[in-house]
Amino acid sequence: MTTDTTTQGTAPATAPGDTVLDARGVTMRFGGLTAVRNVDLHVNSGEIVGLIGPNGAGKTTFFNCLTGLYIPTEGEVRYKGQVLPPKSFKVTAAGIARTFQNIRLFANMTVLENVLVGRHTRTKEGLWSALLRGPGFHKAEAASRARAMELLEFVGLAEKAEHLARNLPYGEQRKLEIARALASEPGLLLLDEPTAGMNPQETRATEELVFAIRDQGIAVLVIEHDMRFIFNLCDRVAVLVQGEKLVEGDSATVQGDERVVAAYLGEPFEDAPGDEEVAEVEAAEAQATPGKENDR
Numbered sequence: 001m002t003t004d005t006t007t008q009g010t011a012p013a014t015a016p017g018d019t020v021l022d023a024r025g026v027t028m029r030f031g032g033l034t035a036v037r038n039v040d041l042h043v044n045s046g047e048i049v050g051l052i053g054p055n056g057a058g059k060t061t062f063f064n065c066l067t068g069l070y071i072p073t074e075g076e077v078r079y080k081g082q083v084l085p086p087k088s089f090k091v092t093a094a095g096i097a098r099t100f101q102n103i104r105l106f107a108n109m110t111v112l113e114n115v116l117v118g119r120h121t122r123t124k125e126g127l128w129s130a131l132l133r134g135p136g137f138h139k140a141e142a143a144s145r146a147r148a149m150e151l152l153e154f155v156g157l158a159e160k161a162e163h164l165a166r167n168l169p170y171g172e173q174r175k176l177e178i179a180r181a182l183a184s185e186p187g188l189l190l191l192d193e194p195t196a197g198m199n200p201q202e203t204r205a206t207e208e209l210v211f212a213i214r215d216q217g218i219a220v221l222v223i224e225h226d227m228r229f230i231f232n233l234c235d236r237v238a239v240l241v242q243g244e245k246l247v248e249g250d251s252a253t254v255q256g257d258e259r260v261v262a263a264y265l266g267e268p269f270e271d272a273p274g275d276e277e278v279a280e281v282e283a284a285e286a287q288a289t290p291g292k293e294n295d296r
């Protein structure tokens with residue numbers, strides 16, 4: 001993959017290890033319910049950070065606080081050292097892009113058009129230029145289309161550029177959301193359950209895609225319930241339970257923490273069975289149920 005997805009936002013450039021996202025004391029109350037309570041979380045340049053926790057723990061609400069959809073009741077969110085403005089489009093322009101737990105695509109637009117929509121914060125052509133369709137507009141539009149096609153190539157959807165978004169299978173709609181988010185040329189990408197509804201092969205491909213995004217210089221913060229995906233992928237994992245950060249650390253630390261096991265994981269996470277183990281189990285099953293191989 002040769003696509004250049006380096007940040008073109010207005011925020012200062014970062015060196016590896018610099019703090020990209022710095023959320024401090026973020027609290028979000030809805031009436032009497034405190035959905036997020038005093039959460040600190042940072043993401044460094046070059047990192048993939050996971051955010052996990054039971055249903056209703058406040059993960060999506062925390063994302064909404066980071067992206068200007070909600071104004072936190074308390075706390076502060078900085079991106080590359082600057083306090084974020086409490087408006088979604090300004091947060092996107094600053095350099096944070098996201099995907100949604102409930103896919104939000106323009107169903108009746110093509111795949112390519114959906115990505116082009118994601119580029120609007122990065123195109124300099126103003127309203128009058130677009131209305132008058134002068135030479136500047138046509139040049140900018142051609143560049144935008146080329147970039148959008150590059151991104152579709154990157155996520156593996158180039159051949160479906162002219163399909164309507166609503167006709168894509170679920171897994172591909174999630175990939176399209178990622179392409180659209182990348183179209184704003186972010187420095188930080190927030191993914192809310194990117195593999196929900198995917199089969200194991202699609203999940204594996206998404207893992208590779210997230211690594212490739214990180215390798216292009218985009219830091220990633222990802223919410224997911226698929227623990228194998230999270231622990232394979234993330235440099236660091238934070239666990240939210242009932243709105244509070246319970247534990248934060250590398251995969252081994254989080255998997256081994258008794259409080260996390262009790263509140264969320266339930267039992268120690270085990271690696272995926274290898275081919276040999278699968279073959280052993282199948283052989284044992286075939287022995288236990290004579291004639292099974294003829295049923296296929």
Ligand SMILES: Nc1ncnc2c1ncn2[C@@H]1O[C@H](COP(=O)(O)OP(=O)(O)OP(=O)(O)O)[C@@H](O)[C@H]1O
Nearest residue numbers: 030033035053054055056057058059060061062101
């Ligand atoms: N706009 C809102 N108004 C009132 N309550 C809300 C609002 N948004 C979220 N909540 C509540 O905040 C809590 C946290 O919800 P949130 O969606 O952030 O959880 P989550 O960790 O993303 O869960 P899941 O894993 O199921 O997606 C829940 O009790 C939810 O009902």
Ligand SMILES: [Mg+2]
Nearest residue numbers: 059060061101
């Ligand atoms: Mg959620």
